[in-house]
Amino acid sequence: MAWIELNLDTTNEGLDWVCTLLANAIAAEDLHIYESSDRSQKWTFTIQMYLLEDAQIHQRIDAIVDLLKPLHRTGMTDEPQIFMVEQRPTKEESFPNLANPLIRRIGDRFVVLDADSSYQASNPQEIVLRLQNSLAFGSGLHPATILSLRLLERHVKPSLYALDLGSGSGILSVALAKLGAKAIAIDNDPVAVAATQDALRRNHVTDRVTAMLASLGSASQLGHWMGGDSVAVPAIAPDQKFDLIVANIFARVHISLADEFYKTLRSTPNHEGILITAGYTSDRLEDVTNAMVAAGFSLGDREQIDEWIGLSFRKPCTNF
Numbered sequence: 001m002a003w004i005e006l007n008l009d010t011t012n013e014g015l016d017w018v019c020t021l022l023a024n025a026i027a028a029e030d031l032h033i034y035e036s037s038d039r040s041q042k043w044t045f046t047i048q049m050y051l052l053e054d055a056q057i058h059q060r061i062d063a064i065v066d067l068l069k070p071l072h073r074t075g076m077t078d079e080p081q082i083f084m085v086e087q088r089p090t091k092e093e094s095f096p097n098l099a100n101p102l103i104r105r106i107g108d109r110f111v112v113l114d115a116d117s118s119y120q121a122s123n124p125q126e127i128v129l130r131l132q133n134s135l136a137f138g139s140g141l142h143p144a145t146i147l148s149l150r151l152l153e154r155h156v157k158p159s160l161y162a163l164d165l166g167s168g169s170g171i172l173s174v175a176l177a178k179l180g181a182k183a184i185a186i187d188n189d190p191v192a193v194a195a196t197q198d199a200l201r202r203n204h205v206t207d208r209v210t211a212m213l214a215s216l217g218s219a220s221q222l223g224h225w226m227g228g229d230s231v232a233v234p235a236i237a238p239d240q241k242f243d244l245i246v247a248n249i250f251a252r253v254h255i256s257l258a259d260e261f262y263k264t265l266r267s268t269p270n271h272e273g274i275l276i277t278a279g280y281t282s283d284r285l286e287d288v289t290n291a292m293v294a295a296g297f298s299l300g301d302r303e304q305i306d307e308w309i310g311l312s313f314r315k316p317c318t319n320f
Contacts, residue, residue: 002053005083006064009036009043014076016142018047020168021067023195025060026051028115028132030088043078050088106146107153110175115202127178129171130202132195144278147303147310148172148248151276154301155244155312156181163236163264164209165216165247166279168192170199172246177205181244186214188233217260219253238263244274251280254288258295265315273315274300281307 010018015033022031032048051060061082071077104112109127113119121128152172156162158180164173167185173196176183185196196211214234238260245261247254254277265273275297280288282304289299292313300312 004051006049008080010077143305143308160243162244166249167196170196177208185211240266246276251284255291258291262295275313278310
C-alpha cells in the first residue's frame with residue numbers, strides 16, 4: 001500500500017488558514033504538524049499530508065494544490081513538495097520529541113485539545129476546548145487566537161449575548177459558550193462555517209451558539225479574506241443587540257467596520273459594550289485604535305505576543 005506525502009512549510013499566520021482550507025480534504029489522522037527545525041528561515045511550522053494512492057490520486061493532489069495557491073501567492077507557505085512513501089507514519093513518529101502535542105494551555109483556564117485526546121480535566125476550573133484536525137486547526141497555536149482567548153477569559157460573563165465575527169474554526173465560539181455566554185457565530189466562508197458547526201457539536205454547545213454564513217453590515221461587500229471568489233451572504237444589521245463582539249480578522253476589516261461595531265453593540269446604565277479585536281500586528285495598531293476611537297470607543301486592555309496585538313474597546317454606558 002503506497003502513500004503520497006505532500007510536505008510544505010508555513011508561517012504562524014498561515015498555519016490556521018492551511019488547515020481551514022484543508023478541513024474537508026484531509027482526515028485528521030492524515031495531517032501532521034510540527035515546529036520547523038530551521039528557525040533561521042521565515043517558516044515556523046512544517047505540515048505533512050498523506051494521501052492513499054488510488055485511481056483518483058492525481059485529481060486529489062491537484063485539488064489540494066489549488067486550494068493552497070492563495071496562501072503561497074501571499075507568502076504564507078512555500079510550494080508543496082510531493083513524495084511517495086511506503087507507509088503513512090503515525091503522528092508520534094512524525095514529531096517524537098514533543099512532550100505532549102495534544103495539549104495546549106492558554107490563559108488561566110483554557111485547555112485546547114485534539115478531538116481524539118483522552119485528556120480529562122484535572123480541576124473544575126479548567127475549560128476544555130476540543131477541535132478537529134490536531135492542534136493546528138484554529139487551536140491556539142496562532143498568536144492571534146491566543147490573544148483572543150486571553151481577552152475573552154477576562155471579559156465574558158454568564159448571560160452575555162455575543163457575536164463571533166469571522167468564526168473560522170469555531171474555537172472562540174466554543175470558548176464564549178463555555179464561559180457562559182450565548183452567541184451568534186458568522187463567517188463568509190462556507191468551509192469555516194462547517195468547521196465552526198463541527199466544533200460546536202464536538203464540545204456539546206450547539207444549544208448556546210448558532211453558526212451561520214453571514215457578515216456584519218458592509219463586511220459582506222469586502223470580499224473573500226484571501227481575494228478568492230466571493231459568495232453572496234446575508235448581512236446582520238448593526239442594531240445594538242450584542243453585549244460583546246470578538247473579531248479575529250485582518251486590520252483592514254476592523255477599520256472598515258469600526259462604526260458598525262459601535263452600532264452593533266448595546267450599552268446600558270449598568271453595562272459597557274465590549275469589542276475584542278485581534279488578527280493584526282503592531283504596525284497596524286495605531287490605525288485600528290484611531291478608527292475605533294473615532295467611532296466612539298474608549299481603549300480597554302491590551303495583550304501582545306511578539307508583533308501580534310489583541311485589544312479590547314469599550315462602548316460607554318448609556319445614561320438612560
